[in-house]
Amino acid sequence: MSEQTVRWGILATGGMAAAFTEDLLREPEARVTAVGSRSVAGAQRFAERFGIPRAHGTWQELAADPEVDVVYVATPHAHHLAAATACLEAGKPVLCEKPFALSGRQTRALVELADERRLFLMEAMWTYVNPTVRRVAELVAGGAVGEVRALHASFGGRVTAPPEHRLWDPAAGGGALLDLGTYPVSFAHLLLGAPDSVTAHARLSPRGVDEQTGVLLGYDGGAMAVLTCSLLADDERRAVVYGTAGRIEIPADFYNPGSFVLHRDGHEPQTVTAPPQRGNGYGHQAREVMRCLRAGLTESPLVPLAGSLAVMDTLDKVRERVGVRYPGE
The missing domain is CATH 3.40.50.720 (NAD(P)-binding Rossmann-like Domain)
Structure with missing residues (x-):
């Protein structure tokens, strides 16, 4: 290098x-x-x-x-x-x-x-290095909408893949949760941290993977995150953060957004638009990797390993709640 x-x-x-x-x-x-x-x-x-x-x-x-x-x-x-x-x-x-x-x-x-x-x-996790999402996180951390009380996020897409496709295969880690649900769960972790309680419900396929899943993350401070993912139906792929003094609405696709709207009590709504995206949107994480390598870092401060572990632990708890098991577990 x-x-x-x-x-x-x-x-x-x-x-x-x-x-x-x-x-x-x-x-x-x-x-x-x-x-x-x-x-x-x-x-x-x-x-x-x-x-x-x-x-x-x-x-x-x-x-x-x-x-x-x-x-x-x-x-x-x-x-x-x-x-x-x-x-x-x-x-x-x-x-x-x-x-x-x-x-x-x-x-x-x-x-x-x-x-x-x-x-x-x-x-x-390209969402974590996306400048628009980082700006949302900064606003939330700075109290722009007061204390967060609820977060809603969904990611659904109707999949017509044949039965042998990896998405329906337990051995391949199939199901909605790991392919799509990781985005709303990661988004909740970014803004609220690891939850204190995890509740979930899912529709399982005949082979035992989740076709769609709903998740409720609870926090001892009173906040909650309501998250959904689905392989059966398209949804708006949007997210909303509700606080005691306003809300932030992120339209599709919330995990790689082109804009968001900040609503603050007593103020006119403010639309924040991202600069035009270059390519497919993966350049942000490539630049972060290269920055870290040049700096001699072994992990990124924007995508810390402890954060990835915490998200995976939450996904494990969701799977446990809904009864999804992969071979060897």
């Missing part, structure tokens, strides 16, 4: 890998030098598509590549633990797609390994 250029390796070749790579190619301080897949042919196709000079047919080969400074793990989340572990064991810093893993236990294993190796590790 030079003072200016950070060399990235991409682990996996699916849609997320492509979207992130597209944004990396827009970053002048980033260079995509290698891609790794479970087949040479798949890696080569991806490399040709994006002009990447090196293609590897195994994750281990990518992790061992001396021309790679940091690896972005973009596999489906059932494979995050194995993929990120391979990279950390090879001495590579890691940006891993959300959620870090399938459970708090698996997430702790990654965090402990990164700590043992003194390597950078960050969950790719």
Whole structure:
């Protein structure tokens, strides 16, 4: 890694890998030098598509590549633990797609390994580094709407994938919660912290994954968060933060918003609009990773590992409440 250029390796070749790579190619301080897949042919196709000079047919080969400074793990989340572990064991810093893993236990294993190796590790929760969301968090922390009493957030999308798709497969960590529900849960954690109580209800598929889930997070101070996620129906994907002196409304998509409206008692509503987004919106987290690497940090202050662990613990509690179990648990 030079003072200016950070060399990235991409682990996996699916849609997320492509979207992130597209944004990396827009970053002048980033260079995509290698891609790794479970087949040479798949890696080569991806490399040709994006002009990447090196293609590897195994994750281990990518992790061992001396021309790679940091690896972005973009596999489906059932494979995050194995993929990120391979990279950390090879001495590579890691940006891993959300959620870090399938459970708090698996997430702790990654965090402990990164700590043992003194390597950078960050969950790719792009919401936490989004400047508009950061501004909402600053306003809430500064008391712009008084004390928060309630938070509502939802993320639903009607999925028509065939029965064999990973979203319906328990072994793949399927269901709405880990794919979509992690966003409203993470948003609640960002603004309110870890909850003191967790209540949940879900509709389960015949194979035992959640098709849709409702979550109520309770806080001893009196605040609550009402969250939903669904693979059965589209919703507005919006969020509202209600306080004793106003509210903040974030339209779709609240996890990557283009604007929000601040309502304060005694004032006219104020619309805050974000600058035009560059690319797919993943550049913010790429820049945060590169900033941290240059500073010699092993975690990001914007996406702290303790926060990722806390979110995973809440997701575990939701799954326990609704009866979703993955193989091996």
